[in-house]
Amino acid sequence: MDSNIKSVGILTSGGDAPGMNAAIRAVTRAAIFNGMTAYGIYRGFKGLITDEIEEFKTNSVSNIIQQxxxxxxxxxxxxxxxxxxRQKAYDNMRKYGIDSLVVIGGDGSLTGAAVFANEFNIPIVGMPATIDNDLNGTDTTIGYDTALNTIMDAMDxxxxxxxxxERLFFVEVMGRNCGFLALNSAIASGAEAAIIPEISIEKDQLGELIQQGFRKSKSSSMVLVTESEVTGGAIKLAERVKKEYPQYxxxxxxxxxxxxxxxxxxxxxxxxSRMGVAAIQALQENQRNVMIGIHENEIDYVPFKRAIKKQKDISEEMLExxxxxxx
Amino acid sequence: MDSNIKSVGILTSGGDAPGMNAAIRAVTRAAIFNGMTAYGIYRGFKGLITDEIEEFKTNSVSNIIQQxxxxxxxxxxxxxxxxxxRQKAYDNMRKYGIDSLVVIGGDGSLTGAAVFANEFNIPIVGMPATIDNDLNGTDTTIGYDTALNTIMDAMDxxxxxxxxxERLFFVEVMGRNCGFLALNSAIASGAEAAIIPEISIEKDQLGELIQQGFRKSKSSSMVLVTESEVTGGAIKLAERVKKEYPQYxxxxxxxxxxxxxxxxxxxxxxxxSRMGVAAIQALQENQRNVMIGIHENEIDYVPFKRAIKKQKDISEEMLExxxxxxx
Amino acid sequence: MDSNIKSVGILTSGGDAPGMNAAIRAVTRAAIFNGMTAYGIYRGFKGLITDEIEEFKTNSVSNIIQQxxxxxxxxxxxxxxxxxxRQKAYDNMRKYGIDSLVVIGGDGSLTGAAVFANEFNIPIVGMPATIDNDLNGTDTTIGYDTALNTIMDAMDxxxxxxxxxERLFFVEVMGRNCGFLALNSAIASGAEAAIIPEISIEKDQLGELIQQGFRKSKSSSMVLVTESEVTGGAIKLAERVKKEYPQYxxxxxxxxxxxxxxxxxxxxxxxxSRMGVAAIQALQENQRNVMIGIHENEIDYVPFKRAIKKQKDISEEMLExxxxxxx
Amino acid sequence: MDSNIKSVGILTSGGDAPGMNAAIRAVTRAAIFNGMTAYGIYRGFKGLITDEIEEFKTNSVSNIIQQxxxxxxxxxxxxxxxxxxRQKAYDNMRKYGIDSLVVIGGDGSLTGAAVFANEFNIPIVGMPATIDNDLNGTDTTIGYDTALNTIMDAMDxxxxxxxxxERLFFVEVMGRNCGFLALNSAIASGAEAAIIPEISIEKDQLGELIQQGFRKSKSSSMVLVTESEVTGGAIKLAERVKKEYPQYxxxxxxxxxxxxxxxxxxxxxxxxSRMGVAAIQALQENQRNVMIGIHENEIDYVPFKRAIKKQKDISEEMLExxxxxxx
Structure with a gap:
């Protein structure tokens, strides 16, 4: 161990996502396993400012992996x-002797982390946790698979x-400006179509569906819609169908x-768990300003800049x- | 067996409810067990008119209890x-030699069944299936327990x-004009309150909640609301809170x-399963124009008139x- | 409030059952609501002896109803x-000023509670919590419905x-000497039969099943078996079938x-939740040595002696x- | 479309795995989408011999994706x-005019498919479906993720x-000679250890666990064990602990x-769904004797020989x- 990082603060930030607790558990234990002191910071960056900080032992994270x-x-x-x-936040870190941070969250959280890291020269490692799967440099994010299954269960x-x-249902799901959740849960739930921002911006998806008569051979249909200004949302789409096709x-x-x-x-x-272990590993290797990514089933270090850059592409294969x- | 009923038609009508398939299975098999011929009628009373009728064997209802x-x-x-x-419906019954009907559904379905039974002197037995639990003469209806658990899972x-x-959530649930689902799922999910039609009509439930500061000792709160004109629905209630208490x-x-x-x-x-067996039993006993009820854990025969009469009372104990x- | 009981100790004892935490929550809050002090006692009667006692506030039981x-x-x-x-246990109660106890558990726990209550003249109220549903004076026990659904999910x-x-499955479930779980989960899962102690003691249930050829019209079968010396258990039954009917x-x-x-x-x-509120109510009414029961959907006070007396009868209706x- | 394959027979073989129905649905619809005729063959290769074959339309696979x-x-x-x-099987294929097969199953099924394909020069494409994830050339198999979640739910x-x-549990899971299910579900469920064939063959895993005192800081422990002759199974391991450490x-x-x-x-x-679409694509491209694999999130064609060759390696990273x- 050639790093001189002796302690780490852990915080979750932005919208909550399932698996954040499993991440907190893994980071805490990996830190302790590597001889570091671990601190839990409550309420994200806010708690770093208002001093809601507590030392975490192995037992502090017992029995939370499933929550x-x-x-x-x-x-x-x-x-x-x-x-x-941010100065106050930094002062609190010094007060507790916290050398480094692991920030668990999405887009906005990593953006904030990048600014803070640069300003005070703090080693910060990010972990992508968001149900929207809208970060670059990682095939998937913590929480995405759970949200996919939750949507699928609701669709079932x-x-x-x-x-x-024998009805036609429009079901609106989250995703911000990303169609991942809508497209993949449409496949998983056997829905007829997914109206997603990436495609809606180019063409009238609903128009095409209507033209095809939804599903000729079928008496009921389900269409997934990403909550987004681009798609218009489920309510507007349904109103259009009701107006043009009152028989549905x-x-x-x-x-x-x-x-x-x-x-x-x-x-x-x-x-x-993998990413939590890897985040501490990265700190031990003197990495900073990187997000832990998973790419082709291997752990990757992704510079913050690349992670938050722009929208990920929707797979042509999945559309087909x-x-x-x-x- | 002193009844001269030799066959039975089975139909589901009104809003679907979980357990309808278990009911169809039990009625079909109890009929066959008692030497009767069973007919499945598709799409409720509509299918009786349009002749969507099929003989059901034991295997016709295999592997559906869980669906x-x-x-x-x-x-x-x-x-x-x-x-x-109704004349066409009756003619189709005669065509197939269907002596009697078991109608599985809610309020409206039993009302229709009662009219039909009187008009043509047909032995009809009803089975209460609705998630709203809004039928009289039965402690519970088929589908209510499942809906309660579905809501509870969502609340979890x-x-x-x-x-x-640390937010305040208003969650709107079904129930027509009955607060059963909202009240009982509020207890089951550890919510703070249930705003239900039976109480809303008398007093300003939200006003009281606001006055109490929701939950003094708590940082987050969940309030269940019955979808109903009387309660106003979750969106209206939330808007009122946002306006009067922008800090939430x-x-x-x-x-x-x-x-x-x-x-x-x-x-x-x-x-x-119990009610399905009892429905055939009732026909064998020459009962007619009754709904199968469950009261104090015993099977009851409830005259249609009483079943659909008026709203059930909300339990004071449960409110407390x-x-x-x-x- | 005419009772002079000012405080209550709460403990869980015997095998754990789902809903025990909901019970702890309700008792704690009902006690505080009624102006009493609540104490959580860890590890059942053992913790009462070894002084593992802690005052419980409203927040001590937050967010546990679902666990x-x-x-x-x-x-x-x-x-x-x-x-x-028991003397040590009593001394600890006096040390903390604990006036009364609520004991949450099964058969054995209530037996122990009865002895202790009589010996030291302590007001004790029991709450029936066991997945086996083997207590008298209550239609159902805390944990039974969850176990029923867990078994049903496994059977699905x-x-x-x-x-x-196209196989024949023997599935062994809990129940001690009671067939409730096996019989009711057989109905709920669409199984072919339930081999239960109450019947096995009288006749050769497996013999009858074999004679009927399990299910003539069916290619697969599932048989539920209560874990018990009387039934022999699933392994022994399966061995007998394999030996006599190698084609299965x-x-x-x-x-x-x-x-x-x-x-x-x-x-x-x-x-x-209902029983927890009722347990404190009972103490306020100076009840003692009673178990809270639920009978015909109403709360009952059941003397300990009656609760633990003997086996409950299996319903003939359910067998049919x-x-x-x-x- | 330059292939002259006009029809495809679909069969499932070996142990069933969740997702087989989703696979059948996707293959059927992709075949029809590409102008081919699809045939469902019942009971695997057996049904090909005994002529249990039926043409499948789009609707034949409706509403099965979730089953x-x-x-x-x-x-x-x-x-x-x-x-x-095999000659009979081939004759039946000719009788129906079935040009090609998609075989959905595990190790043994693909082995059989390879022999049959070579003997009669039939284009056969395999799809890996087994909960054990023990096929080479694919990162994961159909059914593995579901089994992982099922085990995790049971562990929860x-x-x-x-x-x-405060007990020590040994829980035995499937996996044939592969530790994937045990190792990954141990991580997912927060268990203390996984005793798996790949490691057991080299060293005394239980001995090491005992030496470490299981978990010093913990009062309860769960150990996952692969059902296998090499590990000895959960019962034998538990007996050894009880004998040497009666205090547990x-x-x-x-x-x-x-x-x-x-x-x-x-x-x-x-x-x-992806693999089903890819299987038909492969036939259209005149591929044969290949299994559809997924590697680094891309579809791969894996020669049968390589797929069934030998055990997959356990990841050192996951062990850590x-x-x-x-x-």
């Missing part, structure tokens, strides 16, 4: 956007009703916040799999 | 509201996010149609249990 | 079986394999301890429902 | 091991009891056949993640 949400809680911090706020229930009543018995469901919670899936727990398997 | 929805499907029928429509997920972010971080989730689907719980499968256990 | 197991843990205590042990999975391979492709699964855990169902959480619905 | 098991059923066929048997339940009683309160659970069933996870449904995260 959704985050035991460290999460909050917005307007103060952290100011130089004064809705299918029971759709089939029994149309229903809308907006899944909402239940997509964020729940016990994490095996994939998310394993991913969080949906098209073919829903005929 | 949500209804394999017989369900539909509205405007034609059945006319004398001509939402709690993860509510706790992590308020969110709304409307659970929607996923509450109707899903594999039925043990209670619903057992209830449907919620009040006490959520302090 | 399986018991946060108070449970343990055997040989020392509590001795007069000296096993059915997938049984159907795909027989498999055995013993569900084991996973039946005890898991997040409680809505019914169990509601039941535990299984027989008919599995043809 | 565990296989609607095509699966069976052993001793006759297919003989030249005469067992943890409730282990923690409440040891319990054993053997998960058994419930690991094979259940509704498939999102990953397994998506994987099966388990070691570190369970301190």
């Amino acid at each position: 959704g949400g985050t035991i460290l809680k999460t909050a917005r911090s307007d103060e952290f956007l100011t130089t004064e706020g 229930k809705i299918r029971d009703t759709a089939t029994s009543h 018995d149309v229903r809308v469901t907006i899944l909402g916040h239940l997509q964020r919670g729940g016990t994490p899936t095996a994939q998310d727990r394993i991913l969080a 799999v949906l098209r073919i398997s829903s005929i | 949500g929805g209804t394999i017989l499907k369900t539909a509205r029928s405007d034609e059945f509201l006319t004398t001509e429509g 997920k939402i709690r993860d996010t509510a706790t992590s972010h 971080d308020v969110r709304v989730t409307i659970l929607g149609h996923l509450q109707r689907g899903g594999t039925p719980t043990a209670q619903d499968r057992i209830l449907a 249990v919620l009040r006490i256990s959520s302090i | 399986g197991g018991t946060i108070l843990k449970t343990a055997r205590s040989d020392e509590f079986l001795t007069t000296e042990g 999975k096993i059915r997938d394999t049984a159907t795909s391979h 492709d027989v498999r055995v699964t013993i569900l084991g301890h996973l039946q005890r855990g898991g997040t409680p169902t809505a019914q169990d959480r509601i039941l535990a 429902v299984l027989r008919i619905s599995s043809i | 565990g098991g296989t609607i095509l059923k699966t069976a052993r066929s001793d006759e297919f091991l003989t030249t005469e048997g 339940k067992i943890r409730d009891t282990a923690t409440s009683h 309160d040891v319990r054993v659970t053997i998960l058994g056949h419930l690991q094979r069933g259940g509704t498939p996870t999102a990953q397994d449904r998506i994987l099966a 993640v388990l070691r570190i995260s369970s301190i």
Whole structure:
């Protein structure tokens, strides 16, 4: 161990995602395993400013791997956007003797981390945790697989009703400006189509669906829609169908916040555990300003800049799999 | 066996409810067990008019006990509201030699069944299947326990996010004009309150909650709301809070149609099986115009008139249990 | 409030059951709501002797309603079986000023509670928590509904394999000497039969099944078996079939301890909440030496003696429902 | 489309795995989408010999994506091991005009497929479906992710009891001679260790665990064990602990056949859909004697010989993640 990092602060930031607790557990234990002192920081960067910091032992993270949400809680911090706020945060780190940080969160959290790291020359490693899977440099993010399964379970229930009543359902899912959740849960739930921002921006997806008569051979249909200004959302799409095609018995469901919670899936727990161990490994190797990514099933170090750069591409293969398997 | 009923038609009608398939299975097999011929009628009373009728054998209902929805499907029928429509329905019964009917559904379905039974002197037995638990003469209805657990599972997920972010959630659930689902799922999910029609009509429940400061000792809160004109629904309530108390971080989730689907719980499968066996038993005893009820854990025959009469009372005990256990 | 009971100790004892945490939560909050001081006692009667006692506030029981197991843990205590042990337990109660106890557990726990209550004239109220549903004076016990659903979920999975391979499965479930779990989960999972102690003692259930050729019209079968000396258990039954009928492709699964855990169902959480509120109510009414029961959906006070007296009867109706619905 | 393959027979063979139905659905629809005729063959190679063959339309595979098991059923066929048997199978293919096969199954199924393909010069494409994840040339197999989650769910339940009683649990899982399920579900469930064939063959894993005192800082422990002659199985390991360390309160659970069933996870449904589309694509490209694999998230064609060659290596990284995260 040639690093002189002796301690690490751990925080979760931004929207919560299932698997954050598994990540906190792995980082804490990997730190202790490597002889470091671990600190839990509550309410994200806000708690770093307001001094909500506590030393974490092995037992502090017992029996949390299966819990959704985050035991460290999460909050917005307007103060952290100011130089004064970040100075206070840095002063608290010095007060506790915290050498480094592991920041678990999404896009915005890593952006904040990058600014802070540069300003005070602090070694910070990020872990991608967001159900939207909208970070670059990693094939998947902590929480994405759980959200996918949560949506699929909801769709399995809705299918029971759709089939029994022979209805057309528009179901709105999260994803910010990314169609991953909508496209992949459409395949997984045997839905007819996914209306996603990446495609909506180019062409009238609903128009095409209507032209094809939804599904000629089928009496019920389910269409997934990404919550987004680009797609218009499920309610607007449903209104358009009702107006143009009053013969359809149309229903809308907006899944909402239940997509964020729940016990994490095996994939998310394993991913969080791998990434947590790797985050401490990265600090030990004097890495900084990197996000832990997973690419082709191997751990990667992704510079913050690249991670938060721009939208990931939607896979042409997956679009075709949906098209073919829903005929 | 002193009845001269030799055959029975089975149909599901109205909104689908989990356990309808378990009910179809039990009625079919109990009929065959008692030497009767069983017919599945598709799409409710509509299929009786349009002749979508099929003989059901023991194997026709194999491997369906665990499925949500209804394999017989369900539909509205405007034609059945006319004398001509009902005459066609009756003619089809005679064509197949169907002596009697078992109608699985809610309020509206039993009302239709009662009219039809009187008009043509047909032995009809009803089975209460609705997630709303809004039928009289039965402690519970097929589908209610499953819906309760579905809502509770969703609340468990939402709690993860509510706790992590320290938010106030209004979650809207089904129930028509009945607060059963909202009240009981509030108790089951450890929510703070249930805003239900039976109480809202008398007093300003939200006003009281606001006055109490929601939960003084708590940083997050969840409030269940019955979808109803009387309560105003979750969105309106949330808007009122946001306006009067901008310091609260308020969110709304409307659970929607996923509450109707899903594999039925043990209670619903057992209830449907008991009631299905009892429905055939009732026909064998020359009962007619009765709904099978469950009261104090015993099977009851409830005259249609009483079953559909008026709203069930909300239990004072349950209101108190919620009040006490959520302090 | 005319009782002079000012404080209550809460403990869980015996085998753990899902819903125990919901019970602890409700008792704690109902006590505080009624102006009493609440104490959590760890590891059952053992912790009362070894002084593992802690005051519980409203927040001590936050966010536990959904957790399986018991946060108070449970343990055997040989020392509590001795007069000296019980004297120490009593001394600790006096030390903390604990006036009364709520004991959450099964048969053995209530037996111990009765002895202790009589010896030192302590007001003790019991709450029935056991997955076996083997206590008298209550229609159901905390944990039973969850175990029923856990078994049913496992059976739904096993059915997938049984159907795909056309096999005969013997599945062994818990229940001590009670067939409730086996019989009711057989109905709920669409199994062919339940081999249970109450019947096995009188006749050769397997012999009858073999004679009927299991299910003539069916290619796969599932038989539930209560773990018990009387039934012989699943392995012995399977061996007998393999020997006498080598043409059957027989498999055995013993569900084991996973039946005890898991997040409680809505019914169990509601039941535990009702009973917890009622337990404090009973103490306020100067009841003692009673178990809270639920009978015909109303709360009952059941003298300890009656609760632990003898086995509950298996319902003839349920046996017939299984027989008919599995043809 | 330059292939002259006009039709395809689809069969599932060997142990059933969740996602087989999603695979059948995708192959059927991709075939029809590409203008081919699709045939469902029941009971694997056996049904090809006994002529249990049926044309499949788009609707034949509706509403099955969420079902565990296989609607095509699966069976052993001793006759297919003989030249005469395979000749009959081939004759039936010619009778129906079936040009090619898609075989969905594990190790043994692909071995049989390879022999048959070579003998009669038939284009056969394999799809890896087994919960054991023991095929080469593919990062994962259809069914593996579901089994992982099923085991994890069971472990979450067992943890409730282990923690409440402070016990040591040995839990035996499937895997044939592969430790994937045990190792990865140990990480996912927060277990202390995984005793797996790949390591057991080299050293005394239990001995090491005992020497470390299981987990010094912990009162309960869970150890996953692969069902295998090499590990000895959970019962033998538990007996050894009880003998040498009678102070431990040891319990054993053997998960058994419930690991094979259940509704498939999102990953397994998506994987099966991708592979199903790819299998037809491969036939269109005149591929034969290949298994569809997934490697670094891209579809691969893997020669049968390589797929069934030898055991896959266990990842050193995953062993370390388990070691570190369970301190």
